[in-house]
Amino acid sequence: MSQLALPTPATRPAPRAWGLGVCAAAAAAVVLLPVVYLVVRTIGGGERSVETLLRASTWALAARSVALALTVATASLALAGALAWITGARDLPFRRVWTGLAIAPLAAPCYLGASVYLMGLSPRGPLGAAWEWLGFGRPPTLSGFWAAAFILTIFVYPYVYLPLRAACAKADRGPYEAARTLGRSPVRAFLTGVAPQLLPAAVGGWLFVGLYTLSEFGAVSLLRYDTFTRTIYLSYTSSFDRSAAAAMSLLLVLIAAGFLFASDRFGGRGRADRRTGEHAHPLVWSLGRARWGALAFAGVLAALTSGVVLVVAAHWSTSAGFSGRTLDAAVSTGVLAATAATLTLIAGWPIAHLVVRRRSAFSIGVERVSHLGFALPGVVAALGLAFFALRTPFYQTWVVLLLAYLAMFLAQAITPLRATLGRISPQTEEAARTLGRSRASVFFTVTLPQAAPGAVGAWLLVLITTARELPATLLLAPTGVRTLATELWGAMTEAEYGRAAAPAIALLVVSCSAVVLVMRREGLA
Amino acid sequence: MISSEPLTSETVVRCEGVSKSFGNSPAVREASLTLHQGELLAILGQSGCGKTTLLRIIAGLERADAGRVEIGGTLVDGPGVFVSPEKRGVGVVFQDYALFPHLTVEQNVAYGLTRRARRSRVIEDMLEMTGLLPLRDRRPHELSGGERQRTAIARALAPKPAVVLLDEPFSSLDTSLRDAVRHDVLELLRQAGASAVLVTHDQEEALSVADRVAVMMGGGVVQTGAPAEIYLRPANRDIAGLLGDGNLLPGSMVGDCVRCELGALPCSRAGGCVRESGDCEVFVRSEAIRLCGIDEGARGVVERTLFYGHDRAALVRMESGAVLRVRLGAGEVLVPGRRVGLRVDGDVVAF
Numbered sequence: 036m037s038q039l040a041l042p043t044p045a046t047r048p049a050p051r052a053w054g055l056g057v058c059a060a061a062a063a064a065v066v067l068l069p070v071v072y073l074v075v076r077t078i079g080g081g082e083r084s085v086e087t088l089l090r091a092s093t094w095a096l097a098a099r100s101v102a103l104a105l106t107v108a109t110a111s112l113a114l115a116g117a118l119a120w121i122t123g124a125r126d127l128p129f130r131r132v133w134t135g136l137a138i139a140p141l142a143a144p145c146y147l148g149a150s151v152y153l154m155g156l157s158p159r160g161p162l163g164a165a166w167e168w169l170g171f172g173r174p175p176t177l178s179g180f181w182a183a184a185f186i187l188t189i190f191v192y193p194y195v196y197l198p199l200r201a202a203c204a205k206a207d208r209g210p211y212e213a214a215r216t217l218g219r220s221p222v223r224a225f226l227t228g229v230a231p232q233l234l235p236a237a238v239g240g241w242l243f244v245g246l247y248t249l250s251e252f253g254a255v256s257l258l259r260y261d262t263f264t265r266t267i268y269l270s271y272t273s274s275f276d277r278s279a280a281a282a283m284s285l286l287l288v289l290i291a292a293g294f295l296f297a298s299d300r301f302g303g304r305g306r307a308d309r310r311t312g313e314h315a316h317p318l319v320w321s322l323g324r325a326r327w328g329a330l331a332f333a334g335v336l337a338a339l340t341s342g343v344v345l346v347v348a349a350h351w352s353t354s355a356g357f358s359g360r361t362l363d364a365a366v367s368t369g370v371l372a373a374t375a376a377t378l379t380l381i382a383g384w385p386i387a388h389l390v391v392r393r394r395s396a397f398s399i400g401v402e403r404v405s406h407l408g409f410a411l412p413g414v415v416a417a418l419g420l421a422f423f424a425l426r427t428p429f430y431q432t433w434v435v436l437l438l439a440y441l442a443m444f445l446a447q448a449i450t451p452l453r454a455t456l457g458r459i460s461p462q463t464e465e466a467a468r469t470l471g472r473s474r475a476s477v478f479f480t481v482t483l484p485q486a487a488p489g490a491v492g493a494w495l496l497v498l499i500t501t502a503r504e505l506p507a508t509l510l511l512a513p514t515g516v517r518t519l520a521t522e523l524w525g526a527m528t529e530a531e532y533g534r535a536a537a538p539a540i541a542l543l544v545v546s547c548s549a550v551v552l553v554m555r556r557e558g559l560a
Numbered sequence: 561m562i563s564s565e566p567l568t569s570e571t572v573v574r575c576e577g578v579s580k581s582f583g584n585s586p587a588v589r590e591a592s593l594t595l596h597q598g599e600l601l602a603i604l605g606q607s608g609c610g611k612t613t614l615l616r617i618i619a620g621l622e623r624a625d626a627g628r629v630e631i632g633g634t635l636v637d638g639p640g641v642f643v644s645p646e647k648r649g650v651g652v653v654f655q656d657y658a659l660f661p662h663l664t665v666e667q668n669v670a671y672g673l674t675r676r677a678r679r680s681r682v683i684e685d686m687l688e689m690t691g692l693l694p695l696r697d698r699r700p701h702e703l704s705g706g707e708r709q710r711t712a713i714a715r716a717l718a719p720k721p722a723v724v725l726l727d728e729p730f731s732s733l734d735t736s737l738r739d740a741v742r743h744d745v746l747e748l749l750r751q752a753g754a755s756a757v758l759v760t761h762d763q764e765e766a767l768s769v770a771d772r773v774a775v776m777m778g779g780g781v782v783q784t785g786a787p788a789e790i791y792l793r794p795a796n797r798d799i800a801g802l803l804g805d806g807n808l809l810p811g812s813m814v815g816d817c818v819r820c821e822l823g824a825l826p827c828s829r830a831g832g833c834v835r836e837s838g839d840c841e842v843f844v845r846s847e848a849i850r851l852c853g854i855d856e857g858a859r860g861v862v863e864r865t866l867f868y869g870h871d872r873a874a875l876v877r878m879e880s881g882a883v884l885r886v887r888l889g890a891g892e893v894l895v896p897g898r899r900v901g902l903r904v905d906g907d908v909v910a911f
Binding site for chain 2: 460462463465466467468469470471472473480481484485
């Protein structure tokens with residue numbers, strides 16, 4: 036039997052994790068890059084920037100954007116609250132189906148939802164025909180504030196529904212029962228005993244939808260409601276007033292950052308402490324006589340979202356052929372999204388690792404910076420990076436587009452990665468070290484295999500988000516490169532609905548996998 | 561079995577003046593200990609006393625701020641020297657086992673072996689010795705607590721480490737399972753002839769299984785010795801309080817005896833703690849106090865009786881007002897309020 040290798044004295048090892056720190060800081064810097072260039076450009080604009088910021092029309096625009104955001108957020112909260120109550124009830128038949136239908140609108144990014152409604156209501160569309168057949172006269176034109184608010188609400192409310200549903204599932208009925216035994220009515224007992232447990236999820240979801248609406252570009256443009264994003268896009272592409280675009284972008288980022296800050300501050304990190312609920316007594320409730328009304332409500336909503344999307348898609352799929360053009364776009368979408376997802380995952384890994392394993396002011400700071408990506412509307416990220424790229428040889432190349440995706444979606448990769456790495460016991464890595472393996476070997480034989488399922492999930496999530504992304508792709512894609520999203524956008528802006536059908540259906544298929552992913556993460560499927 | 565060639569020194573691990581702080585809070589202060597060839601040394605201390613940190617320093621998972629650590633006569637941690645854990649030849653059994661969840665039992669055991677060693681019979685032998693052969697293809701989540709424990713031991717022993725470090729390895733097991741598993745594990749260690757350090761907060765565990773016990777308090781090793789020595793002659797009152805239950809009484813030294821409420825008792829002195837004569841504290845183990853006739857010993861009144869199943873105890877209020885804890889024999893039944901006499905039969909220690 037061989038004697039153990041006697042250890043050889045070595046010199047003091049290099050300070051640990053330096054390399055990781057540099058990688059993490061570099062990734063976080065990419066998130067700041069667009070903002071930095073917007074600041075540079077705005078300052079460079081001098082008087083014109085000041086003038087833009089002081090113009091009454093700029094502030095009117097801000098008011099229009101915020102008004103839409105608040106309306107959509109509040110309507111979404113109401114819708115999500117009702118659905119959470121209905122789909123969580125014990126006596127609802129086919130609960131899983133209804134839950135699935137409640138989440139399903141996630142599969143359609145808002146611009147796709149708007150496209151579907153526009154296509155459906157057009158003279159050759161199935162909704163318009165149905166409308167006339169019912170004797171309502173000419174189908175309505177969808178445009179303006181209420182059209183935008185309606186479309187956005189029915190396609191984004193799942194972002195409130197999901198956290199609210201999770202909060203309901205982990206809520207403890209103890210405080211409610213205690214309040215009832217202390218002589219409170221059901222309503223007052225709900226307010227004191229249950230509402231506080233749901234509040235973080237509700238507020239967090241409300242703010243998130245507000246943030247989402249502020250960043251939304253495609254749907255508001257198709258529905259011709261002027262918000263910051265649309266105006267910034269137009270003034271950049273018309274290219275006669277670019278510093279005004281930069282100044283407005285900065286203002287938008289500031290408002291968005293306000294929403295993000297508030298959402299972190301008041302919304303809590305809801306999902307992180309889901310475990311604590313496992314031992315609690317869960318809330319249980321029934322719909323009772325309200326059951327038929329509730330079913331009707333959920334049914335109408337499902338008809339307006341999934342129903343309309345399916346009917347319109349079915350109608351146009353017969354008349355629109357899948358051309359080579361769509362296939363080209365699908366291939367470049369796939370390549371682009373896979374590259375972006377891989378890049379984002381690699382960039383996010385060091386940050387997630389540092390936050391989980393070496394919590395320090397530095398790692399928390401880096402993570403916060405990457406988190407700012409949530410407050411980076413696609414239009415703004417694109418604009419900032421376009422200004423940056425003008426001074427580099429990368430202008431009009433894939434590199435800039437990939438950087439924009441990285442800036443926007445880094446945080447999306449970090450969140451699941453962090454959860455995954457957090458579940459790996461550091462002791463398994465230490466055990467591997469004491470069994471004679473080097474750091475690198477431990478990473479590949481112990482860490483990576485354990486992290487693989489979560490990492491693949493994070494990768495797919497970024498892949499799908501990237502595949503659906505519209506504004507940054509529109510502004511930064513090299514000339515001649517078309518993705519499914521830009522194809523759909525091009526056809527829609529020219530009102531060529533026949534040409535829009537194929538990319539729309541392809542996008543829908545890609546997006547459906549996102550819903551499946553989300554449902555698996557939430558333990559609903 | 562662990563070392564085919566005899567080591568030049570009997571000492572397998574030597575720590576000298578090891579200190580380690582995390583930020584501003586010191587975890588280990590000037591701790592020193594030695595582990596001899598083939599010995600099982602228990603490090604006993606309450607949670608937070610730094611015992612796990614000391615273990616991690618020996619394993620190379622933490623680096624000491626000051627002091628030296630030698631393994632097999634080679635300096636592995638000291639001024640300007642740090643040998644990384646994978647080069648130390650140390651086996652660690654972690655508190656929650658830290659098995660690789662994505663690998664089977666067999667792959668876990670094989671993980672630390674070189675390619676050549678994997679082709680030999682080492683894995684088979686290890687699995688056979690630990691009784692894991694029928695479970696070789698299972699994943700850790702398909703194992704019971706005791707089976708995981710044995711897998712962790714097999715994994716740590718397979719590469720023939722110079723020393724095995726066990727960090728509270730039995731604390732996550734059910735009480736019912738613990739004794740049996742503990743017995744199995746220690747048998748395995750002895751079979752393998754391994755030198756081992758066992759970190760524990762369970763005094764019964766430390767006293768019953770270890771060849772020697774090192775008591776840690778406040779980050780330092782305060783006493784090292786054979787279990788009986790530690791138990792019967794604790795170096796100070798804190799150590800006395802940590803091990804078993806007993807009573808502290810005021811007393812005074814007179815020559816080799818100590819005078820206290822229980823009479824004049826022959827005693828041993830804790831090293832250097834007590835002057836030749838004068839006031840001191842007397843430590844009397846509860847099992848050293850016996851019941852006797854009321855006129856034969858010190859008098860007291862039974863306040864409460866405590867039933868533990870395997871034995872019972874009584875709290876007796878003495879005339880001075882002090883309450884003593886007395887271990888009772890199987891047949892002895894007392895009711896509160898009864899007057900009893902107490903005498904001491906066994907060692908007492910004065911501080």
